[in-house]
Amino acid sequence: MRRRLTRAAVFTTEQAPGAWLNGTRxxxxxxxxxxAHQDGALATVLGSMGPADVDDGHGPSYAYFVEWDDHPGVxxxxxxxxxxxxxxxxxxxx
Numbered sequence: 001m002r003r004r005l006t007r008a009a010v011f012t013t014e015q016a017p018g019a020w021l022n023g024t025r026x027x028x029x030x031x032x033x034x035x036a037h038q039d040g041a042l043a044t045v046l047g048s049m050g051p052a053d054v055d056d057g058h059g060p061s062y063a064y065f066v067e068w069d070d071h072p073g074v075x076x077x078x079x080x081x082x083x084x085x086x087x088x089x090x091x092x093x094x
Contacts, residue, residue: 001031003063011065011075019062025086026066029044040085046075061070 006022015022028041032074038044043066066075 002021009075011077013048013065014047014049016048016050016062019064019080020045020085022047026064026083027086027088028082029084030082037068037070041068041070042075043083048080050080 003038003094013022020026022045024045026043026045027039028035028037028043029039033039045064046067047065052061054061063077064080064083065075065077066083067075
């Protein structure tokens with residue numbers, strides 16, 4: 001029997017030490033032109049990795065997997081410095 005893969009997503013639901021907990025509500029910040037989600041778009045943290053051992057000028061570097069409110073069921077990876085806590089305070093890099 002032949003099967004055809006029509007869609008697949010690979011992500012983690014692990015929680016990195018020091019990262020926001022799974023289930024945390026976040027909002028997009030630091031948008032760039034052409035991003036699918038602009039500042040203020042809301043999402044829920046599904047998992048995290050890090051901190052990475054890099055000096056990118058944004059503080060501890062975590063990668064998060066989130067589910068955007070307007071795209072349920074689609075996990076998306078995003079750098080933590082591009083997120084803030086829902087409600088406006090507490091950017092990940094702060």
